[in-house]
Amino acid sequence: MKSSLKEQCFSARYIWVCAFLAIFVVLFFFQCIFPAQSDDYSHYFKATNPELGFLYSYFHWNGRIGEILYVGFFARFNNSVWLDLLGAFMGSAFVLVFFMLIFARLPRDARDVMYLCFLCFCLITLNDFAANFLWNSGYFNYLFGCLLIMLFWLPFRYFWQKILRGHQGLAMQRSARMLWLFLAPLSFFAGMGSEQMGVWSIAMGVAMFVYAWYMGVRLPVAGYLSFVCFLAGYLCLYFSPGSAFRTLVSKDSFISFSALLDRGFLDSLWLFFSSFNHLYAKSFAVFLIAFIFFYLERLKAKWYFYIFGILCGIMALVVARHLAGLVVYGIVFVMFLRLARIDSKFYAFGALFLSWVLIGAIVFQLPLGLPKRAQLGGNLILYTLLLGMFLDFYARFKLQDLLKKIVFIALALSTASCMINWGYMGYKWHKMESYIAYKKSLGAKEVVIPWDNFVGFYHSDWGLPSTKADFWVNELYAKHYGLERFIVGDNKEFRHFSAH
Numbered sequence: 001m002k003s004s005l006k007e008q009c010f011s012a013r014y015i016w017v018c019a020f021l022a023i024f025v026v027l028f029f030f031q032c033i034f035p036a037q038s039d040d041y042s043h044y045f046k047a048t049n050p051e052l053g054f055l056y057s058y059f060h061w062n063g064r065i066g067e068i069l070y071v072g073f074f075a076r077f078n079n080s081v082w083l084d085l086l087g088a089f090m091g092s093a094f095v096l097v098f099f100m101l102i103f104a105r106l107p108r109d110a111r112d113v114m115y116l117c118f119l120c121f122c123l124i125t126l127n128d129f130a131a132n133f134l135w136n137s138g139y140f141n142y143l144f145g146c147l148l149i150m151l152f153w154l155p156f157r158y159f160w161q162k163i164l165r166g167h168q169g170l171a172m173q174r175s176a177r178m179l180w181l182f183l184a185p186l187s188f189f190a191g192m193g194s195e196q197m198g199v200w201s202i203a204m205g206v207a208m209f210v211y212a213w214y215m216g217v218r219l220p221v222a223g224y225l226s227f228v229c230f231l232a233g234y235l236c237l238y239f240s241p242g243s244a245f246r247t248l249v250s251k252d253s254f255i256s257f258s259a260l261l262d263r264g265f266l267d268s269l270w271l272f273f274s275s276f277n278h279l280y281a282k283s284f285a286v287f288l289i290a291f292i293f294f295y296l297e298r299l300k301a302k303w304y305f306y307i308f309g310i311l312c313g314i315m316a317l318v319v320a321r322h323l324a325g326l327v328v329y330g331i332v333f334v335m336f337l338r339l340a341r342i343d344s345k346f347y348a349f350g351a352l353f354l355s356w357v358l359i360g361a362i363v364f365q366l367p368l369g370l371p372k373r374a375q376l377g378g379n380l381i382l383y384t385l386l387l388g389m390f391l392d393f394y395a396r397f398k399l400q401d402l403l404k405k406i407v408f409i410a411l412a413l414s415t416a417s418c419m420i421n422w423g424y425m426g427y428k429w430h431k432m433e434s435y436i437a438y439k440k441s442l443g444a445k446e447v448v449i450p451w452d453n454f455v456g457f458y459h460s461d462w463g464l465p466s467t468k469a470d471f472w473v474n475e476l477y478a479k480h481y482g483l484e485r486f487i488v489g490d491n492k493e494f495r496h497f498s499a500h
Contacts, residue, residue, distance in 0.1 A: 038463035063240025145193025180222035191233020276360035278369025
């Protein structure tokens with residue numbers, strides 16, 4: 001009996017290791033079947049050029065720490081098992097740290113595994129999964145930056161968890177201080193991880209310090225030191241020569257403060273309010289519909305209110321995308337305040353949602369909005385809210401086993417469909433490379449590849465080749481495969497070609 005109890009405790013203690021390994025195996029398989037894309041080849045040529053140096057990206061294009069590392073070193077290992085292992089490890093750590101940031105602990109039982117599955121489902125289905133977890137340039141640029149920022153916030157999350165539980169003794173202070181001291185060196189690099197999430201973190205940090213002062217809570221000096229290091233890292237990113245150059249050559253997608261002053265007050269005001277419309281994405285659409293159902297269920301509304309709610313949700317999505325997103329977000333916040341009358345925890349939900357809305361104000365200088373791959377940080381906030389609503393519903397649902405099975409089945413189906421899609425793309429890529437090798441053996445200097453060879457059922461948030469041979473992606477592929485011209489177009493010979 002005692003040995004059985006001891007075995008259960010052991011398995012519960014290390015269940016997070018099993019979860020990490022399971023995620024790692026799946027991601028590693030994805031990494032192996034997913035080929036390098038567009039920017040990956042450009043970064044490979046830079047990484048293997050001894051004249052450019054490790055900090056080339058910082059001084060010439062991008063100051064983010066992820067791209068510095070990739071362009072300066074790791075890009076030379078494109079399509080190697082070593083980079084596949086690193087990408088799988090990075091993605092697995094990301095999911096686990098995300099869980100720890102939400103719950104302030106490691107997974108420890110079967111229910112936690114279900115929560116992990118829920119988060120994985122969101123990351124695969126609602127997020128731009130391939131661009132953030134599989135594409136080399138994507139996960140170094142966005143996932144790695146968000147991972148560092150989550151690690152920066154982790155000691156603060158544990159500290160406040162102890163405070164909220166009433167543990168303010170020396171043991172708590174020592175554990176929090178040790179965690180800060182261990183992660184403090186990463187804080188500087190976390191500040192260099194992401195432009196918009198860096199500003200978000202600074203704003204949330206200031207708000208946290210003000211709240212701590214108001215509540216009479218003393219944070220350890222290590223916490224303030226960590227924040228200062230983060231701020232220093234962000235300033236290094238913001239004032240990097242590479243970011244300044246990228247801003248200069250991206251006039252259509254970035255508006256400087258001097259250009260804003262020339263636009264006039266009303267024009268700038270319209271630009272500011274329209275920036276909130278760019279927050280609209282698949283993640284928000286799913287969140288809004290789920291929240292409306294959750295809101296009505298929490299208020300025990302009649303069945304006909306659900307029909308009315310669906311119609312209002314569809315209308316709100318149209319408004320948020322094209323007219324006045326800030327109005328829709330304001331209504332959602334008011335709905336959270338209404339729920340807070342039932343349960344005070346929804347005040348925290350509302351505050352978290354407002355922090356997501358803040359991202360719209362942060363990126364108002366981008367008239368076209370953030371690319372989908374760059375919305376990962378904001379999406380994590382929405383997934384946290386979705387999980388919070390799921391936990392509230394799960395605690396009151398009678399058929400909990402059924403709900404567990406739905407989560408596991410949903411994740412299995414989404415993973416399988418995603419794997420089939422990118423696996424087929426990997427096959428098509430192998431076919432293309434075999435075809436190029438065949439044509440080169442015949443002396444050809446130019447190849448024509450059909451368009452559908454580069455796209456799948458899922459969104460592709462990276463550069464795709466064009467029908468024009470002088471397009472930058474085409475030139476990269478031509479250089480990589482030793483061709484003079486690489487063109488997208490119809491090719492019956494290619495369609496009937498069999499890869500070996």
